[in-house]
Amino acid sequence: MSDRTIPRGGAARVLDNPWLGRTAILVLAVAIYVFPLIAHSDYRLYLGTQVGIYLLVAMGLNLLSGYTGQPSLCHGALLAIGAYVTAIATVDHGWSFWPAALVGMAITAGAGALIALPAFRVSAWYFALITLAFAEVVGGMLIEWGGLTHSFSGVVGIPMPSAFGQSFNAAQLFWLVATIDIACFIMMANMMRGRFGRGFIALRDNEIAARASGISLVRLKMFAFVVSAAVTGLAGAFYAVQKTVITPDDFTADVSIFFLVVVVLGGSGRLWGAALGTVAFFVVPELLTSLQAWRLLIYGVVLLALMLFAPHGLAGAIASAWRSLRVALGASPRPPPPLATAPGAPTVQKVRGMAVSIAGLLKRFGGVTALDRVSLKVEAGSVHAIVGPNGSGKTTLLNMICGFFRPDEGSIRLDDVEVVGRSTAGIARLGVGRTFQTPKLLPELTATENAMLGAFAAERASTIEVALWAPRARREHAALAAQAEHFLGFVGLGERVHEQAGELPHGQQRLAEIARALIGRPRLLLLDEPAAGLSLTELDKLGALIRSIADLGVTVVIVEHHLELVADICRHVTVLDRGTVLAEGTPDAVFADPAVIAAYMGARPLAEAAS
């Protein structure tokens, strides 16, 4: 290495060293724990604890609204539930803080589950309004159930938690809250790099991709709601002991909006978003006092400006500034990701292909009959093409095989299993992979992470193991990352594994989708127009790829307009026309069939040629 390159390379080496980040975090953690010793003021200590409590709520909200994309306007009300349960149990019933806080957490989690119930089948904006209505109801009940909540006068004299017969002092409460914040942050970070993070983002950015990857929307959404509410309920318990008095006025609709502003300001769906947003609000305390009367206006203007100009908030702005700084210092914009640690390339074992048997399939959309009693058999392990003019029902057929649509009549058997009526996720878990006409990737994740999503259902590490990043979760993650890179290499994307999926060209996004389907080890792969818009060389590579997929034993059903490709790779072709089977057989026989030529080319030129 020559002398001149050392400074630049040196800068990159420093920046790329994983210890840089670890050291920074360690310094931050030490600073947090030392804070009560150097605060020298009860007020500062009080504010510090309050930051910690708000941060807990913001992290819970970021999980639900940021990562999972379900904007909640009731986190103020959930905070109220946690706080009131703790306050009532300790003051009116003499409980100790610890069981009271646990019960408060559980009841808040239950409330989260309740409002989640209708959210499974409706859009995100419905959910936002349902949460708004829920917050209004909770606000009303705090006053209505005066016998329990003491109505407007609130609960007074909430005691500090105590341990070993000693009541906590302010510094100890700060340490307790800080420890819970840090633990929560670490668990959140672990969850987000594991399968849950990918699943949550899939729920937010592309539910269809999530379902096709075998993710049960109901279970994952419920999980996000319950965890988010439980964390907020725990924050409520600390809120109560810190304030010592709580009244309904502490939990107005503005409080829910405040937390939403905090999360959007910090960076919604970013790991550090909640922390940055919370701290930013306390750095400008004037906002909370002298401009009180204009608070809603300020919230509104800040939210609107962020949505328009900085949708990723402070965390997004800092990340892009950091990338620019790295480039200025001569390093690559992003640090090179750690090499996959699993030894060698994973061996891809052959699978037993799945046979498809469709009988009398009928599907109407309003007055249009998309499929009119279609019957079709696909042999196990074969490559079978479905061709036909636009609107002939090809994609509808694929959508019914993988359960996106339910047929009006007829049966679909995969091997010997009837799948009509099963959920998309359930069918995917049987071993059915799928790609889409317009690729459905998660644009903010890398190609590798997108591919890993396809293995969601196959991962075995439990929630706790993932949250604590236990050895099994770690091993599974490493093995999966290696597999994802292997399959991306297999489809020809070996060089771009760490690029964001949204930055890949269209043709390569299709290939990444194939890798995502393959990592789930499908026995049946459904490809919807994989060749659309590919160049001639890319087309040859695709043909070779599909052949090597078939060599693994996988049954491939391909919907395709490119007849040369079809003739090249398929043994069987089914031609659909206006929802019925027009012809089937080998490519040579089918493409020579006059009825097929007429349907494809239009009847008139053929008739003219004949005359």
Added chain:
Amino acid sequence: MDLDIIPNGLAAGSLYALIAVGFNILYRPTNVFNFAQGDLVMLGAMIGASAMAAGAPWVIALAAAAVFVGLIALLENAVAVAPVVRRSSVSHAWIISTLAYSLIIDNLVGHAWGPDPIRVDPPAPLSTTTFTVAGMRTSSYQIALIVGTALMILLIERFYRTRSGKAVMAVAEDRDAALLRGIDPGRLSRWSFFLGGGFAAVAGLLASPVLYASTQLGPALLIKGFEAAAIGGVGNNRGALVAGWILGLAEALGGSLLSPGYQQASTFVLLLVILLIQPRGLFGQPEARNV
């Protein structure tokens, strides 16, 4: 049981239906559910009340409120909706940006008009003086409100069967395809916001003799209007009317059987139960999936 809950419930329900129709006017062509709608209704009530206090006749006050609030909604489209929808038509960023716009209106109106509710008289010859008919206490304004709302909604539904109405539906179905057919979605969005805002103002002024004009109305009306729209099936105006009446009656019944504090809880439970059974509402069309 007190029979008064029937006219009271139907009158309140008619208002909820009107707000829901305002949502629908906006939602149909844009697929945006305006979180500022409650505040637009409230703003309409305040402007109408002030115009009448200044001596303007009811009709003029109504027109002034409708035009002004229509323009405020047009501004909302320009600053809070069009920019985020342009960036990504599938994202839900408009939830937060329209919510932000509602906070701004809420705060500014609060400062301009102050917290005290303003009493608004109904247009002559109607009055809120009560009389008893068939054991129910009601007023001529209540009856006019119930009947007038039903007529207005039937009239709007007729519009959707005309050529312009079908253009609106076409854009909702597929923005790009509508563009190819010579329908300008941007222009249609602007018109929808203007009309949706104007309609919100009408609903606000109609509500004010019953509810009083107050800056506190915004969020509560947003929730009630949403509940009526969701139960009736979003986009379905006749559904909104029936749902509004159901909600109004449920609220009045819950309030009279338990206590007035349970009004919100009873409609919320009704909403949860109906959405659990029928996610698209009682009269909603199944939405085509985009696979």
